Amino acid sequence: MTYNKHDILHEIIAQKRSRTISTTHLPLSRTTPLAPFIPQGGIICEIKRHSPSRGTIKEDLHPVQQANYYHTQGAAAISVLTEPHYFHGSLDDLVQVKKALPHCAILRKDFLLTKEDIDISWRAGADAVLLIASILNKDELSTLSQYADTLGLAVLTEAHTLEDIKKCRDLQPTYMGINARNLHNFKIDLLTPLALRKQIDWQAITVFESGITSYSEALLAYHGNFDALLIGEAAVKHPQRIARIHTVFSTKRKKRVFWNSIAQSIIPQQNNHTTPRPLIKVCGITNEQDAWVSVEAGADLIGFVFAPSKRRANETLLYNLKEIPALKVAIVDSCVNDNSISPQVDALWKENIIDAIQFHGNDTPLCYDNFYPFYRAYNIATRDDITAIKDFYCPRILIDAYVKGEKGGTGKQIDPQLVKEMRQHFPLWLAGGITPDNIQKILSNFHPELIDISSGLEKSPGKKDHKKIKQFFNLVTNICGKKERSLV
Numbered sequence: 009m010t011y012n013k014h015d016i017l018h019e020i021i022a023q024k025r026s027r028t029i030s031t032t033h034l035p036l037s038r039t040t041p042l043a044p045f046i047p048q049g050g051i052i053c054e055i056k057r058h059s060p061s062r063g064t065i066k067e068d069l070h071p072v073q074q075a076n077y078y079h080t081q082g083a084a085a086i087s088v089l090t091e092p093h094y095f096h097g098s099l100d101d102l103v104q105v106k107k108a109l110p111h112c113a114i115l116r117k118d119f120l121l122t123k124e125d126i127d128i129s130w131r132a133g134a135d136a137v138l139l140i141a142s143i144l145n146k147d148e149l150s151t152l153s154q155y156a157d158t159l160g161l162a163v164l165t166e167a168h169t170l171e172d173i174k175k176c177r178d179l180q181p182t183y184m185g186i187n188a189r190n191l192h193n194f195k196i197d198l199l200t201p202l203a204l205r206k207q208i209d210w211q212a213i214t215v216f217e218s219g220i221t222s223y224s225e226a227l228l229a230y231h232g233n234f235d236a237l238l239i240g241e242a243a244v245k246h247p248q249r250i251a252r253i254h255t256v257f258s259t260k261r262k263k264r265v266f267w268n269s270i271a272q273s274i275i276p277q278q279n280n281h282t283t284p285r286p287l288i289k290v291c292g293i294t295n296e297q298d299a300w301v302s303v304e305a306g307a308d309l310i311g312f313v314f315a316p317s318k319r320r321a322n323e324t325l326l327y328n329l330k331e332i333p334a335l336k337v338a339i340v341d342s343c344v345n346d347n348s349i350s351p352q353v354d355a356l357w358k359e360n361i362i363d364a365i366q367f368h369g370n371d372t373p374l375c376y377d378n379f380y381p382f383y384r385a386y387n388i389a390t391r392d393d394i395t396a397i398k399d400f401y402c403p404r405i406l407i408d409a410y411v412k413g414e415k416g417g418t419g420k421q422i423d424p425q426l427v428k429e430m431r432q433h434f435p436l437w438l439a440g441g442i443t444p445d446n447i448q449k450i451l452s453n454f455h456p457e458l459i460d461i462s463s464g465l466e467k468s469p470g471k472k473d474h475k476k477i478k479q480f481f482n483l484v485t486n487i488c489g490k491k492e493r494s495l496v
Contacts, residue, residue: 016060016061016094016194017142017143017191017192019094020060020091020093020094020119021119021121021143023093024091024119024121025121029099029128033100034099034103034128034131034132035131036131037131038130038131038133039133040106040107040110040133041110041111042135042160042161043110043111043112043113043114043135044113044135044162045085045113045115045135045136045162045164045183046084046085046113046183046213046215046235046236047213048084048235049084049213049234049235049236049257050082050083050084050085050236050254050257050258051082051083051084051226051236051237051238051239051250051253051254051256051257052083052084052085052086052087052115052215052236052237052238052239053078053081053083053086053087053238053239053243053250054086054087054088054089054117054238054239054240054243054244055069055071055074055075055086055087055088055089055097055101055105055244056069056089056095056097056240056241056243056244057069057089057095057096057097057244058094058095058096059094059095059240059241060094060095060194061189061194062241065241065244065245066244066245067096069244071088071101071104071105072104072105072108074244074247075088075105075108075109075112076108076109077247077250078243078247078250079109079112081247081250081251081254082250082251082254082258083112083250083254084113084236085112085113085114085115085135085136086105086109086112086113086114086115087114087115087117087138087238087240088101088102088105088114088115088116088117088134089101089117089118089240090102090116090117090118090132091118091119097118099128099132102114102116102129102132102133102134103132103133105133106132106133106134106135107133113135113136113162114133114134114135114136115134115135115136115137115138115164116129116132116134116136116137116138117138118138119140119143120137120138120139120140120152121143121144121148122152123151123152123155125137125152126152126155126156126159126161127155127159129156129161130156130159130160130161134161135161135162136161136162136163136164136183137156137161137162137163137164138163138164138166138185139152139153139156139163139164139165139166140166141165141166141167141168141172141173141175141176142166142167142168142169142172142191145175146175146178146179149165149175149176149179150179153165153179153181162182162183163181163182163183164181164183164184164185164215165179165181165183165184165185166185166186166187166217167184167185167186167187167204168186168187168189168190168191168200169204170204170207173204173207173208174207177209177210180210180211180212181212182212182213183212183213183214183215184208184212184213184214184215185214185215185216185217185238186200186201186204186205186208186214186215186216186217186234187200187201187217187218188200188201188216188217188218188219189217189218189219196218196219197219197403197435198219198220198225198228198403199267199270199271199274199403199404200271201216201217201229201232201234202228202232202267202268202271202272203271203272203274205232205233205234206272213235213236214233214234214235214236215234215235215236215237215238216228216229216232216234216236216237216238217237217238218238218240220237220238220239220242220253221239221241221242221246221249221401222242222249222253222401223249223252223253223255223256223378223379224378224379224380224382224401224402225401225402225403226253226256227256227379227381228267228403229256230256230257230261230263231263231264231265231266231267231268231381232267232268232271233263233268235257236257237253237256237257239253262360264363264381265363265496266335266363266364266381267364267381267403269335269363269495269496270287270335270404270495272493272495273287273308273493273495274287274435274457283451283452283455283487283488284455284488285484285488285489285491285492286451286455286456286457286458286459286484286488287308287309287457287458287459287495288306288307288308288309288458288459288461288481288484289307289308289309289310289311289337289458289459289460289461290302290307290309290310290311290461290462290465290472290477291310291311291313291319291337291339291439291460291461291462292311292313292317292319292462292463292466292469292470293310293311293312293319293321293325293472294319294320294321294325294470294471295325295471296325296328296329297474298471298472298474299325299329299332300332301472301474301477301478302334302465302472302477303332303333303334305477305478305480305481306481306484306485306491307334307481308334308335308494308495309334309335309336309337309458309495310329310332310334310335310336310337311336311337311338311339311366311460311462312325312326312336312337312338312339312362313339314338314339314340314350314352314353315339315340315341315368318469318470319462319469319470320470323352323355323356326338326356326361326362327361330361333494333496334495334496335363335364335495335496336361336362336363337362337363337364337365337366338353338356338357338362338364338365338366339365339366339368339385340353340365340366340367340368341367341368341369342367342368342369342384349365349380353365357380363381364380364381364382364383365380365381365382366382366383366384366385366406367382367383367384367385368384368385368408369385369387378401382402383402383403383404383405383406383437384397384400384402384405384406385405385406385407385408385439385460386400386405386406386407386408387407387408387409387410387411388407388408388409388410388422388426388430389410389426390426391426391429393410393426394426394429394430394433397430397433397434404434404435404437404457404458405434405437406437406438406439406458406460407422407426407427407430407436407437407438407439407440408422408439408440408460409421409422409439409440409441419441419463419464420440420441421440421441421442421446422438422440422441424453424454427454428453428454431454431455431456435457436454436455436456436457436458437456437457437458437459437460438450438454438456438458438459438460439459439460439461439462441464442459442460442461442464443461443464443465443480444464444465444476444479444480444483447459447480447483447484447487448483448487451484451487451488452487461480464476464480465477465480
């Protein structure tokens with residue numbers, strides 16, 4: 009069965025309100041002990057067979073076997089999806105899991121609307137319930153939260169938007185989840201929770217929900233100051249990754265600012281311009297003067313090439329620019345594993361001289377288990393290249409034009425139809441042939457979230473033309489308005 013993603017939420021809620029769930033098989037009162045729900049955070053792994061957006065995940069999933077495995081791999085709690093029609097779950101799954109793991113915290117994940125739903129959750133053995141702010145008004149949230157509290161149940165209140173968080177502010181839930189999935193189009197943006205996390209201005213244990221499939225993505229939740237993350241499809245399909253992901257919250261490490269800074273700037277983008285100002289990265293910087301002129305003109309990011317190139321930078325330049333007020337990105341060749349990063353670039357990262365790494369090129373697959381803040385640059389020539397992007401395990405992909413034997417800085421533009429198709433599926437980070445002469449057309453036609461410009465601002469490879477830099481940023485300001493904030 010297929011569903012229209014644009015009305016699926018309304019369908020689910022309408023069915024939920026019109027349906028009566030049989031509870032004759034449930035005990036009249038609770039028979040299992042209450043377990044504390046993630047008091048120190050951690051990972052929550054989910055029992056999930058199906059979803060309207062992803063289809064079948066694992067129809068023959070055995071809830072108890074799956075939950076036992078999660079528990080042995082370090083899960084702080086188990087989430088059980090009990091919605092039967094769209095997610096193929098059941099209350100019986102919850103009963104079985106709680107009976108098998110009586111001292112493990114169990115979250116009932118469903119579209120709960122009434123006090124009866126809360127009561128049924130308690131009888132079935134749930135230790136916590138999910139309340140979705142987008143489908144409940146403020147009074148309903150308060151009533152259901154208070155009733156759950158009288159039964160000893162924890163409440164994970166889920167937000168998808170800034171409006172949801174505002175709705176929760178007076179209630180100040182102890183557990184706040186922020187979901188990366190857009191409920192209207194079902195797309196996932198891993199930067200949404202990072203942007204909204206800053207709006208939770210009360211003491212809460214925060215949970216990053218949806219879209220996490222790898223260790224490197226889980227680091228987003230950690231660096232975004234989340235206390236926990238909920239893993240659904242990836243836990244079912246790739247259970248071998250759970251132990252590694254668990255170390256994200258069990259290992260102390262320095263928190264990095266890169267993706268937080270990006271998220272705060274672009275999500276949500278509130279302004280009065282018909283053409284929102286994109287983030288601007290000036291790449292191929294080889295000297296201090298070019299860097300400072302670019303940043304003073306308005307560059308948000310500056311890029312330094314540490315791969316074979318006419319624009320190759322050196323480590324001394326980066327140390328000299330340590331205090332420059334822009335995010336600094338090191339561009340390296342794509343790699344199969346973390347160890348292929350050069351010792352020089354690794355040292356720059358460890359000493360907080362660079363903020364992120366850009367892996368460039370189509371030659372080798374990128375390991376999903378990368379611990380650097382990173383994104384992938386990819387040269388696209390066909391629609392198949394766009395399809396391949398979904399496997400890259402990073403929140404954003406920078407697309408560049410394909411030129412045989414070259415990886416960047418060619419001055420060639422991507423086919424406009426490919427750019428438009430990319431934008432339909434992913435937030436658009438665009439490189440390739442951008443100049444002061446075509447920037448107005450690019451902004452009007454494509455509305456990119458980030459543009460990366462290198463050769464279009466040069467007088468020779470590796471040497472910027474300062475007049476072009478100022479002309480370029482003046483044009484962007486005339487089109488989009490003044491820059492509203494700095495990333496650092």
